Amino acid sequence: xxxxxxxxxxxxxxxxxxxxxxxxxxxxxxxxxxxxxxxxxxxxxxxxxxxxxxxxxxxxxxxxxxxxxxxxxxxxxxxxxxxxxxxxxxxxxxxxxxxxxxxxxxxxxxxxxxxxxxxxxxxxxxxxxxxxxxxxxxxxxxxxxxxxxxxxxxxxxxxxxxxxxxxxxxxxxxxxxxxxxxxxxxxxxxxxxxxxxxxxxxxxxxxxxxxxxxxxxxxxxxxxxxxxxxxxxxxxxxxxxxxxxxxxxxxxxxxxxxxxxxxxxxxxxxxxxxxxxxxxxxxxxxxxxxxxxxxxxx
Amino acid sequence: xxxxxxxxxxxxxxxxxxxxxxxxxxxxxxxxxxxxxxxxxxxxxxxxxxxxxxxxxxxxxxxxxxxxxxxxxxxxxxxxxxxxxxxxxxxxxxxxxxxxxxxxxxxxxxxxxxxxxxxxxxxxxxxxxxxxxxxxxxxxxxxxxxxxxxxxxxxxxxxxxxxxxxxxxxxxxxxxxxxxxxxxxxxxxxxxxxxxxxxxxxxxxxxxxxxxxx
Numbered sequence: 001x002x003x004x005x006x007x008x009x010x011x012x013x014x015x016x017x018x019x020x021x022x023x024x025x026x027x028x029x030x031x032x033x034x035x036x037x038x039x040x041x042x043x044x045x046x047x048x049x050x051x052x053x054x055x056x057x058x059x060x061x062x063x064x065x066x067x068x069x070x071x072x073x074x075x076x077x078x079x080x081x082x083x084x085x086x087x088x089x090x091x092x093x094x095x096x097x098x099x100x101x102x103x104x105x106x107x108x109x110x111x112x113x114x115x116x117x118x119x120x121x122x123x124x125x126x127x128x129x130x131x132x133x134x135x136x137x138x139x140x141x142x143x144x145x146x147x148x149x150x151x152x153x154x155x156x157x158x159x160x161x162x163x164x165x166x167x168x169x170x171x172x173x174x175x176x177x178x179x180x181x182x183x184x185x186x187x188x189x190x191x192x193x194x195x196x197x198x199x200x201x202x203x204x205x206x207x208x209x210x211x212x213x214x215x216x217x218x219x220x221x222x223x224x225x226x227x228x229x230x231x232x233x234x235x236x237x238x239x240x241x242x243x244x245x246x247x248x249x250x251x252x253x254x255x256x257x258x259x260x261x262x263x264x265x266x267x268x269x270x271x272x273x274x275x276x277x278x279x280x281x282x283x284x285x286x287x288x289x290x291x292x293x294x295x296x297x298x
Numbered sequence: 299x300x301x302x303x304x305x306x307x308x309x310x311x312x313x314x315x316x317x318x319x320x321x322x323x324x325x326x327x328x329x330x331x332x333x334x335x336x337x338x339x340x341x342x343x344x345x346x347x348x349x350x351x352x353x354x355x356x357x358x359x360x361x362x363x364x365x366x367x368x369x370x371x372x373x374x375x376x377x378x379x380x381x382x383x384x385x386x387x388x389x390x391x392x393x394x395x396x397x398x399x400x401x402x403x404x405x406x407x408x409x410x411x412x413x414x415x416x417x418x419x420x421x422x423x424x425x426x427x428x429x430x431x432x433x434x435x436x437x438x439x440x441x442x443x444x445x446x447x448x449x450x451x452x453x454x455x456x457x458x459x460x461x462x463x464x465x466x467x468x469x470x471x472x473x474x475x476x477x478x479x480x481x482x483x484x485x486x487x488x489x490x491x492x493x494x495x496x497x498x499x500x501x502x503x504x505x506x507x508x509x510x511x512x
Contacts, residue, residue, distance in 0.1 A: 004415070012471040013452045020451055025463065050416040058477065059446050061422035065342040071355055075333050079362050083329065184335060191334045213330040221330055 004047045007032060011048055016055045072190055080221060159218070163248040166279070167258050169216065170238070170267045174281040176214070177224045177236050183210035188225065195223040195239040200253045200278065202293055203227075216240060220277075227291055234283040235291050239276055246271050253278070255289045268292065329366050336382050337362075343383055343447050347390045347439065349432050357393070361386040383448045384458065387440065394436060417482050430480035434473055441466060442473035 004011070010029035014020045021030040033048050034040030188211045192198065201207045208225045216222055222240040249258075250270040257266040268280040268288040280288055340361055344354035364385050371381070431439055444455045456466040 009467045009471040012474045013467050054416045057419055057422045061427050062346055065345050067338045067341050072337055075337055078359055079329055
């Protein structure tokens with residue numbers, strides 16, 4: 001068996017660029033390739049270098065897998081749907097209380113029925129039957145309540161939101177964005193496929209300094225793209241995936257600030273036909289046109 | 299030696315938070331950020347583990363849904379990736395346990411020690427790599443992917459899989475030897491590789507039984 005074969009497992013255990021050779025388990029290999037000033041075995045050293053190059057090539061090839069189209073959207077939708085599911089224990093008491101204000105009392109009919117002995121008298125049997133009727137009526141009422149709540153929630157899922165509300169939202173989002181410490185510094189390549197910015201920004205995705213996701217108070221998924229280029233220049237573009245209609249906003253990038261914003265902010269907003277709401281908040285005197293493409297896009 | 303590997307799943311209690319305030323909206327935003335930042339890497343890892351794009355997407359989704367339930371454990375952003383990889387690997391291993399044993403069509407592949415020198419390759423043939431991975435039995439594939447993909451040391455792999463260090467070193471070396479052999483530029487494409495490639499096209503990687511030392 002050659003020296004390389006003897007050391008094969010140790011060579012294979014070394015990560016590229018890692019400090020694995022410092023491990024006592026691999027001391028023999030470290031000695032053979034001359035780590036720490038030991039006399040080196042050129043053949044082992046050469047094989048070690050080849051192995052490391054091979055590993056780098058394998059890692060690169062392993063990463064070469066195309067992500068299925070639309071997977072990110074599907075994942076976001078699934079996780080958002082799972083997050084929106086409320087435990088039954090939260091909704092049920094609220095519905096029950098709305099339908100039957102006395103339902104919260106611990107001495108309910110169910111307890112009475114459960115406690116009814118098998119040798120019940122006719123009077124107690126009648127009482128039990130009445131209790132069962134009451135239970136049935138309560139169940140029907142609760143079911144009706146659930147349907148009513150579901151209807152209200154469904155109706156509420158498509159709101160019409162006015163400009164003043166949007167201006168308030170924009171100021172709140174901007175305020176929260178300013179104070180939030182955790183932003184992503186990497187390029188938003190995947191994110192911008194769903195929340196596109198290239199068509200609207202003057203600098204394209206390159207103008208995005210950092211980004212983060214957030215949820216609006218209405219539960220919409222949103223991205224904040226920080227476009228601030230330095231001190232005295234603060235601008236954030238919010239892109240919101242929303243089922244709601246924002247009344248009074250343009251359908252293409254608008255360079256006209258919304259009325260009603262205060263605190264030295266300029267806010268531009270538009271909503272695309274695909275439901276994406278864009279809100280650009282600029283602090284200071286720079287016009288919206290410094291950030292947005294001048295030509296309106298459809 | 300770096301002993302600070304990612305936490306073992308499910309006992310991933312020592313991973314720090316990305317700063318969630320604990321509010322539901324904030325948690326949802328944190329999760330969306332996790333999905334956006336890590337979905338591609340997770341999918342690639344899942345695909346290399348199982349060899350099937352549909353199953354890889356399912357595994358990726360499972361990992362994020364588990365992350366959603368245990369988001370409070372993911373407290374340190376730069377270690378979220380390691381935590382998610384561990385979750386996904388756990389999902390993959392659980393999915394294997396739910397599946398039926400290998401069919402009669404399973405093929406025997408010898409994972410042998412490849413004695414020759416490491417080939418000098420500028421670029422790895424992607425199809426050969428996929429097929430060579432598919433040939434590896436799962437216990438070898440998991441170890442070699444933990445090494446290459448999760449960038450774990452052999453000690454960390456041993457710790458996470460709860461197997462002896464010697465077993466990890468042996469499996470890692472045999473698996474890498476197999477890849478070295480199969481990725482030789484002049485290595486003929488074996489029938490096993492063709493079967494594995496067909497299996498990949500049709501679904502998950504084919505199951506193989508292997509005669510090995512460990």
